[in-house]
Amino acid sequence: MGFTRFTLASMVVIFHSGFGGGGGVYALYGFYLLSGYIVQKILLEKYNYNRGVYLFFLNRFLRLIPSFLIASFLMYVSFLGICNLFGLAECQSLPTNVTLYVKQTSFTYDDFINGVIPNNVFKINPIQYVSFFGFISAFWSISIELFYYIAAPLIMLVKFKHRQKVLKITYIIFFFIYLYYSFILTGYNDAGRWSDIVYRNSIPTIFFFLSGAMLYENINKFKALQQIQFFKNQNYPKIFFLIIALVVMIGSKYIAPPNYLIIQYNIWILLISLGVAIVIISEQPTNYFSKENRFDYFLGELSYPIYINHKAILVMMIAYEILIDKDVSQTKSILQYLLIYLGSLVIATIFYFVVDRNITKLRKLLRN
Numbered sequence: 001m002g003f004t005r006f007t008l009a010s011m012v013v014i015f016h017s018g019f020g021g022g023g024g025v026y027a028l029y030g031f032y033l034l035s036g037y038i039v040q041k042i043l044l045e046k047y048n049y050n051r052g053v054y055l056f057f058l059n060r061f062l063r064l065i066p067s068f069l070i071a072s073f074l075m076y077v078s079f080l081g082i083c084n085l086f087g088l089a090e091c092q093s094l095p096t097n098v099t100l101y102v103k104q105t106s107f108t109y110d111d112f113i114n115g116v117i118p119n120n121v122f123k124i125n126p127i128q129y130v131s132f133f134g135f136i137s138a139f140w141s142i143s144i145e146l147f148y149y150i151a152a153p154l155i156m157l158v159k160f161k162h163r164q165k166v167l168k169i170t171y172i173i174f175f176f177i178y179l180y181y182s183f184i185l186t187g188y189n190d191a192g193r194w195s196d197i198v199y200r201n202s203i204p205t206i207f208f209f210l211s212g213a214m215l216y217e218n219i220n221k222f223k224a225l226q227q228i229q230f231f232k233n234q235n236y237p238k239i240f241f242l243i244i245a246l247v248v249m250i251g252s253k254y255i256a257p258p259n260y261l262i263i264q265y266n267i268w269i270l271l272i273s274l275g276v277a278i279v280i281i282s283e284q285p286t287n288y289f290s291k292e293n294r295f296d297y298f299l300g301e302l303s304y305p306i307y308i309n310h311k312a313i314l315v316m317m318i319a320y321e322i323l324i325d326k327d328v329s330q331t332k333s334i335l336q337y338l339l340i341y342l343g344s345l346v347i348a349t350i351f352y353f354v355v356d357r358n359i360t361k362l363r364k365l366l367r368n
Contacts, residue, residue, distance in 0.1 A: 001034065002300025003238045004279045007245050008034075009303040010341070012138070013310045014249065017317075017340040021253030022268065023245070025199060028141050029208050030272040035145055036212025037280055039152050044216075053153040055366065060149045062363050063304075064142055068133075070355050071308040072116045075135040078312050080107065101134045118143060126185055129202045136308055140200060147202040148209045164217055171210045178207040188260045211273065215280055222281045230282075237282040244275035301360070305351040310344035 008027040015024025047056040079102040083091035091099055101115035115134030122129050131143035181204040186194040198204050230236045248268050255264070317340060 001279055001283060002296040002298065002303075004030075004241055004276060004300075005034065005303035006299035006306075007242060009306040011245055011249060012307060013341055013344050014337065016138070016310065016314060017337055019249070019253065019337065021249055021251070022265070023249035023252060025265075026248050026252065026268045026272045027245075029205075029269045030276045031141075032144070032148075032205060032208035033212040033215075033273050033276050034280070035148070036152075036209035037216045038212070039149065039209070040213035040216040043153060047153075056153060057149070058366060059363050060146075062359055062366070064146065066359055067304065067351075067356055068136065068139060068142070068308060069116060071305075071351070072133075072135040073112070074309070075312055075315070076101070076107075076112050076115060078315060079135075080105065082315070126181065126197055127203050128197055128200075130200045136311055138307065138311060142308075144202045144205050148206060151206070152209070152213070167210070167213060167217060171207075171214050174204070174207040174210055178204040180204075182262060182266060186262055188262055191261050191265075194262055194265065208273070212280075215277060219281070225281060231278075232282075234282065237279045241275040241279050244271055248272055301356065302345075302348050302352055305348035305356055306344055309347045309351055310340075312347060313340050313343040316343075 008030045011027035012024040015022065015027070043053070043056060047053050079099070083099070083102055084105050091102070101111045103111055118131035118133055120129070120131050129147070130140055131146075133139040133143075178198075181198050181201070182194065185197060225231060230240075248271055252264075252268050317336070
């Protein structure tokens with residue numbers, strides 16, 4: 001599933017680079033479904049009842065937070081570099097989210113802390129919960145994952161023989177919660193409200209994590225399907241998912257009916273979810289470190305570094321456009337898109353070998 005994770009992360013980079021459409025938005029739902037499947041799998045196969053779930057919490061913490069803090073520090077230093085290079089006054093012409101936490105031309109402890117401490121947003125009518133972060137604005141979606149990581153092990157408190165029944169009931173409840181938030185509370189065409197109370201809200205989003213968990217619990221029901229040649233050949237589902245990703249990115253950019261936008265959003269989400277589900281169903285027991293699977297594993301491991309570091313490249317591009325080129329355009333050339341993507345890939349690769357790979361070694365050591 002490494003190629004799938006890499007493709008989803010690439011969709012986010014392309015979306016944030018200004019391509020348009022909503023490819024990055026819909027990619028997150030693919031991540032959520034995939035994460036729900038993986039969390040359910042490792043909870044039941046690696047963190048059993050005897051060992052408890054405290055190791056699960058520690059492992060997930062090490063998976064996300066240290067890399068986030070290091071990437072945030074690098075972003076902070078890059079902001080300071082831009083400000084010092086062009087002068088603090090010029091720096092203020094950059095977007096607010098770039099300069100909000102850079103009040104000096106030298107490192108300040110308080111500014112860095114303000115840039116990494118989450119700004120929790122909780123509203124009651126309707127219930128909304130999400131956390132925003134300063135330096136890496138996209139990290140709000142990771143806060144939704146953290147929310148699920150805390151909630152998911154609660155199923156372990158249920159007696160094993162009742163686990164599937166409780167999961168099924170919970171899944172049905174959150175299905176209707178998602179429908180209520182996505183259609184009843186937003187109407188058919190209120191994209192802004194949908195973004196606030198559905199897209200960036202932990203509550204309705206739980207449905208997609210639970211979809212992944214349900215897929216894991218029922219994976220044996222797809223054994224007959226797995227015997228079809230399409231699923232036996234690991235490359236076919238990857239190609240199929242890549243086609244779906246391209247359809248969603250291009251379709252969401254150029255197909256924008258004036259009415260029923262919310263229905264359109266959910267069609268794209270359904271397509272991405274279908275693609276991820278097919279990849280999951282086609283998964284075969286494998287050794288990720290064998291020669292034929294090593295590259296796929298590497299691509300999967302790059303997905304998180306790409307996600308948390310691509311903003312640095314975007315900041316440099318913004319700084320160039322505003323402070324040097326003086327021509328800020330919403331429409332970028334193919335070369336600019338390519339530079340942003342390749343730059344993100346280079347930074348992510350370096351970050352993986354210097355930071356993430358060592359953290360992974362520590363996680364494996366603790367797990368064993």
